[in-house]
Amino acid sequence: MATIKELNISPVGRVEGDLDVKVYMENGVVTRAHTQASMFRGFERIMQGKDPQAGLIVTPRICGICGGSHLYCASSALDTAWGTTLPPNALLLRALGQACETIQSIPRWFYAIFATDMANKKFANKKLYDEVVRRFAAYVGTSFQSGVTASGRPVEVYALFGGQWPHSSYMVPGGVMSAPTLKDITRAYAIMNQFRNDWLETTWLGCSIERYQQIKSWDDLMAWVNENESQFNSDLGLFIRASLEFGLDKFGQGCGKYIAYGTYLHKDRYNHPTVDGRNQALISPSGFFDGKLYHAFNHLDIMEHVKHTWFEDTAAAHPWKEPLPTPVPSQNLAHTNFDDKYSWSKAPRYQGHSAEAGPLARMIMAANPANLDHQIHDPLFGDIMQKFGPSVFTRTLARVHEAPRLFNYIHEWLGQIRLDDEFYIKPEEKDGIGFGATEAARGALAHWIEIKDGVIKNYQVIAPTTWNVGPNDDSGQSGPIEAALEGTEIEDSNDPVEVGMVARSFDSCLVCTVHAHDEKSGKELAKFKL
Numbered sequence: 001m002a003t004i005k006e007l008n009i010s011p012v013g014r015v016e017g018d019l020d021v022k023v024y025m026e027n028g029v030v031t032r033a034h035t036q037a038s039m040f041r042g043f044e045r046i047m048q049g050k051d052p053q054a055g056l057i058v059t060p061r062i063c064g065i066c067g068g069s070h071l072y073c074a075s076s077a078l079d080t081a082w083g084t085t086l087p088p089n090a091l092l093l094r095a096l097g098q099a100c101e102t103i104q105s106i107p108r109w110f111y112a113i114f115a116t117d118m119a120n121k122k123f124a125n126k127k128l129y130d131e132v133v134r135r136f137a138a139y140v141g142t143s144f145q146s147g148v149t150a151s152g153r154p155v156e157v158y159a160l161f162g163g164q165w166p167h168s169s170y171m172v173p174g175g176v177m178s179a180p181t182l183k184d185i186t187r188a189y190a191i192m193n194q195f196r197n198d199w200l201e202t203t204w205l206g207c208s209i210e211r212y213q214q215i216k217s218w219d220d221l222m223a224w225v226n227e228n229e230s231q232f233n234s235d236l237g238l239f240i241r242a243s244l245e246f247g248l249d250k251f252g253q254g255c256g257k258y259i260a261y262g263t264y265l266h267k268d269r270y271n272h273p274t275v276d277g278r279n280q281a282l283i284s285p286s287g288f289f290d291g292k293l294y295h296a297f298n299h300l301d302i303m304e305h306v307k308h309t310w311f312e313d314t315a316a317a318h319p320w321k322e323p324l325p326t327p328v329p330s331q332n333l334a335h336t337n338f339d340d341k342y343s344w345s346k347a348p349r350y351q352g353h354s355a356e357a358g359p360l361a362r363m364i365m366a367a368n369p370a371n372l373d374h375q376i377h378d379p380l381f382g383d384i385m386q387k388f389g390p391s392v393f394t395r396t397l398a399r400v401h402e403a404p405r406l407f408n409y410i411h412e413w414l415g416q417i418r419l420d421d422e423f424y425i426k427p428e429e430k431d432g433i434g435f436g437a438t439e440a441a442r443g444a445l446a447h448w449i450e451i452k453d454g455v456i457k458n459y460q461v462i463a464p465t466t467w468n469v470g471p472n473d474d475s476g477q478s479g480p481i482e483a484a485l486e487g488t489e490i491e492d493s494n495d496p497v498e499v500g501m502v503a504r505s506f507d508s509c510l511v512c513t514v515h516a517h518d519e520k521s522g523k524e525l526a527k528f529k530l
Contacts, residue, residue: 019469019508022338023485023499026519030499033478033485034338035469037345040310044324047459052078052429052451053172055459059447060167062461065108067166068101068158069440070461072263073447076436078173079273081451084427088267090175092413093161093423095264095283097171098438099413100154103406105441107199108151110239110400111136111144114504118242120497128242135235143203143235150199157188157410175424180417188414192407200407206234209404217383236400243393252392252502254484255354258361259467261297261446262286263439264409266374267416275299275435283409284439285375287365288350294368295351299435299446304462305347305473308340316349316474319448319460320433347470347479348462356480357443357467358506360390360398376405390484395505399441429454440464442507468506481506 020036043062047055055074060067072094079086115136123129135143155165161178162168170177196209205212207230215221225237232241243249262282269281279286279297286297303316312326328341336342349355360381365371367382380401384394431453437446443464450458470479478486481503490496 019503021481021485021499021503023488023490023496024519025490025493028490028493030485030488030490031519033482034342035345035471035479035481036336036343037469038343040327040344042325043461044459047456048324050456052081052449052454052456054456055447055449056169056172059461060169062463063440064166065105066101066440066442066445068097068162068168069438069445070447071169071171072098072438073436073445073461075171075173076273076438077434077447077449078427078436079434080275080436081432081434081449082173082427082430084174084273085425086271086273087175087422087425088271089417089421089423091265091267091270092417093176093178093180094171095267096410096413097158097162097168098263099406099410100158101165102439102441103195103403103410104151104154104158106151106400106403107147107204109441109507110396111141111147112138113507114396114501115239116141116144117497117501117504118239118246118248120495122491122495122497123242123246126242126245128238128245131238132242135238146203147199147235150195150203153191153195153198154410156191160184160188160191172424174427175422178423180419182419185414185417185419189411192410192414196407200403204235204400204403206230206232206237209407212404213408216379218380218387221380239400240397243396248393248396248501249388249391251488251498252395252484252505253390253487254356254395255478255480256291256390257350257353257355258289258364259297259350259355259357259444260284260286260288260361260365261299261437261439261444262365263437267413269374278437280372283375284362285365285368285371286437287368288355289361289364290353294365294370299437299448301351302446302462303349303352304460305349307347307474308471309343309346310341311344311346319446319462320450320458322460324458343469343471345466345470346462347473348467349473349477352475354470354473354477354480354483355467356390356506357464358395358399359402359441359443360395361443362439363398363401378405392501392505399507443467465508469508481508 020038022034023030024032059070059074062070116138119133119137135141158165161180162170215224224231225240231237262285264283265281266283288295288297304322305316310328312328363381366376366378371377431451434449445464446462448460468480484502488498490498
């Protein structure tokens with residue numbers, strides 16, 4: 001009998017369920033992989049028959065770290081279904097909430113979830129290992145402590161306008177239920193300045209935000225790292241140098257296609273919400289990148305597959321047309337067959353393609369030269385993708401690269417709030433269909449709603465984790481994490497930290513357990529709770 005070893009690589013305090021990552025190895029290389037979401041959640045079924053605005057209360061509980069993103073989607077879906085009017089102040093406060101939730105996630109995720117793996121003994125022979133351990137080791141690392149503490153500041157701003165975080169419900173169809181004062185605005189500025197002074201510029205960048213945002217290419221970034229001692233020894237400088245020394249740029253490539261719904265609706269360009277008008281109003285642009293060309297995003301091109309899920313078989317369908325998920329009889333789940341049904345996660349596809357969602361997708365869209373004047377223009381990751389392509393390092397760098405820009409947007413939007421103007425315009429409730437989307441910290445998130453006879457007939461949610469951890473589709477095409485694991489070289493089969501780093505680079509909203517199997521014998525070599 002195989003000896004099963006469980007190793008807690010680092011603490012992952014999440015509430016969203018469990019993800020089993022099963023990898024098969026031959027001669028130390030992952031030959032195939034399966035991602036298995038092992039808990040049925042069924043929020044869509046909870047919503048059926050409820051008042052349309054129940055989503056404002058229920059769906060923020062889907063996630064304990066990005067509930068504001070679900071609220072953003074729930075309110076936006078009703079905006080399009082009911083044809084609301086949104087005042088500029090409402091769009092600003094929604095964008096502020098989304099940005100604060102995303103920026104707080106960056107240091108929290110980097111130190112508490114990802115960077116602790118860089119302190120694994122696998123890298124003990126590297127020159128930078130001792131410094132990485134000193135700063136990034138779980139709990140005891142000097143930057144671990146300061147970074148996790150600093151991550152609490154931006155959500156204090158969220159709570160000023162949203163009443164609480166997480167699980168607030170201040171975004172509603174027609175605007176926001178918020179009445180900020182000048183004192184609230186002033187306090188928000190002060191809190192964000194503390195975030196900048198305590199961590200963003202001092203610990204993370206080692207320079208001003210303005211200096212960092214001058215970077216436009218990979219060569220610019222490397223010149224920035226070596227420009228002076230402060231930047232060289234900053235946490236970002238250390239991460240870049242250590243990642244290249246540790247080889248994090250050599251594995252975890254993925255499916256090579258990327259999807260972003262975009263977020264942050266311009267205060268003057270989405271006052272009469274429609275699904276068709278959304279792309280043009282976005283500040284962080286949407287799109288689909290097929291590895292060579294950019295394509296305009298159209299939510300109607302999304303289909304969900306259930307062939308390899310523990311749901312009753314139905315044809316792949318768009319969320320407006322697919323039925324609520326119905327689990328197959330429990331006796332069929334006793335033995336997992338990875339050629340058949342093996343996950344509670346559906347498999348979303350865009351124009352038939354598996355597509356990676358997340359910060360890397362957002363940064364690729366930001367590099368699109370066709371972006372509108374009010375949208376983000378940032379060529380850095382277009383250059384990086386051409387030079388190196390995707391990897392654990394590229395994906396992680398994309399996540400942390402967003403922090404300075406988000407800080408500036410928060411400051412800009414705070415200054416645009418007009419306290420004497422409207423924050424809410426009461427809508428007329430009616431039957432219809434709606435679509436609401438955003439970019440959560442982890443990527444593309446959307447809600448679809450169908451209202452009939454004054455109640456919810458159908459509600460569908462596709463989270464970024466669904467895009468990334470989804471199983472094979474009807475044609476056998478792997479999901480993004482499954483694809484990213486294939487080809488990964490495992491140095492120690494008894495401690496496959498590389499598998500954990502690939503999974504963590506996507507930051508799936510699930511506690512991960514990795515099972516390593518020998519491809520030829522089928523023997524389970526080890527089991528790890530990540």
